[in-house]
Amino acid sequence: MGYKTIVGLEIHVELSTKTKAFCGCENAYGREPNTCTCPVCLGLPGATPVLNKGAVERAIEIATAFHMRINHKSTFSRKNYFYPDLTKGYQITQTDEAVANDGYIEIETDDGPKKIGIHQIQLEEDTGKSLHTENGTTLMDYNRCGVPLVEIVSDPDMASGLEARLFLEKLRNTLRYLEVSDVKMEEGSLRCDVNVNIKNTETGERSAISEVKNLNSFRAVEKAIDYEVARQIELMEKGESELRATRRWDDAENKTVIMRVKYTASDYRFAPEGDLGPLFIDDEWIEKVRAGMAxxxxxxxxxxxxxxxxxxxxxxxxxxxxxxxxxxxxxxxxxxxxxxxxxxxxxxxxxxxxxxxxxxxxxxxxxxxxxxxxxxxxxxxxxxxxxxxxxxxxxxxxxxxxxxxxxxGLVQIGDASEIEAMVKEVLAENPESVEQYKAGKDRVVGFLVGQVMKKSRGKANPQMANEMLVKFLKQ
Known part of the structure; x- marks a missing residue:
């Protein structure tokens, strides 16, 4: 019985702009909590967003690098859900009309080059950050709220944990070359969620998709996929099934752990973002950005x-x-x-x-x-x-x-007479090596060169020493 692994990735990349996605607050990591905020990114009543032009241009660069079709028109939506790190109660993002679609990244596998499709990249804003204290309370830092992101959604084209890691490494290196992000997973500027399931190649049966979060390294991505594949194969062979679920990777235990089961499809009640009109990108703007790309x-x-x-x-x-x-x-x-x-x-x-x-x-x-x-x-x-x-x-x-x-005192001795004197001394001190050479054992030349180098404290020109030794040995 054979199985096919099906892997897709959702990657969030924080963009290295000076200011946030929809306001003039500084986009900086490591500042004092809640010091880079304003009414817009805090979602206060009456505050309206203004799109950051630099974020759009970085998205154009990324789309170009990954061979994508840049859409002349894209729109923003409100993705509604409640969580303490989401100040407005919704996230400004893109859905059906994103900034770019249909690209790929080519990786090198044991079977040769393989193109991994990229379904789309979409512009959106980041959320705040929850800080959990030792006494059980949770503090909120909203400095990250409103930081510009691109979400890169791959096609489910990867067939192993290794392919996913190679894809991520190629993606990260490309973004680093472009200097559109510092792509540091430990600082959260590159985050990755994995969707993985398997297919029985004989029956066509598929397992439920597991979405794996809490992945803090590319090695963890690879290990989590391999673990999930083995776990899902075991379930299928037992005739057991499960609902689609969100799981997290436990680095200490080297396994995925259930977080929540998805009984129904997520309903984010997407609605048009009424405070932002459509984003129009013409060919002239695209060419101008491409001309300045790294x-x-x-x-x-x-x-x-x-x-x-x-x-x-x-x-x-x-x-x-x-x-x-x-x-x-x-x-x-x-x-x-x-x-x-x-x-x-x-x-x-x-x-x-x-x-x-x-x-x-x-x-x-x-x-x-x-x-x-x-x-x-x-x-x-x-x-x-x-x-x-x-x-x-x-x-x-x-x-x-x-x-x-x-x-x-490392200047090499290149004086022929000086090296010749050392060669003669070495030959006189090693008559048995001379006899071995006469008997056809050429390998002793290497030993004798080493003796010359030792006598010169490593300063003799080894090529000259070798040539002289062979000359005198032949005589």
Missing amino acids: ELPDVKIARFMDTYGLKEYDAKVICGSKKVADFYEEVAKHFTDYDMLSNWFMTEFLRRVEVTDEGEMNVPFEGKDFAYLLEQIKSGKINNNAGKKVFRKMCEEGEKPEAIIEEE
């Missing part, structure tokens, strides 16, 4: 492969963080051996420089300093091992490479 990840990857000759895998790793990609280009301005640069980035740089899940990194030196170090290695002034030692100290202490090379 370079997208896939475009940057292709450009890095073309300009710097990077392999596809290397380009994807380096462009996985905009900060890393920007630093690579800064170094490339001063050092044009791109093969060597790529090799050092993929090994030493990414091993020593921490890149966070948010794509942030802290490099205690400038791009031209890294370029200087690579130039010293390429020119033979220091050897590769010495270069790694210098780079480690640059990362740990932020010191200039030229100062480290001088302090440590």
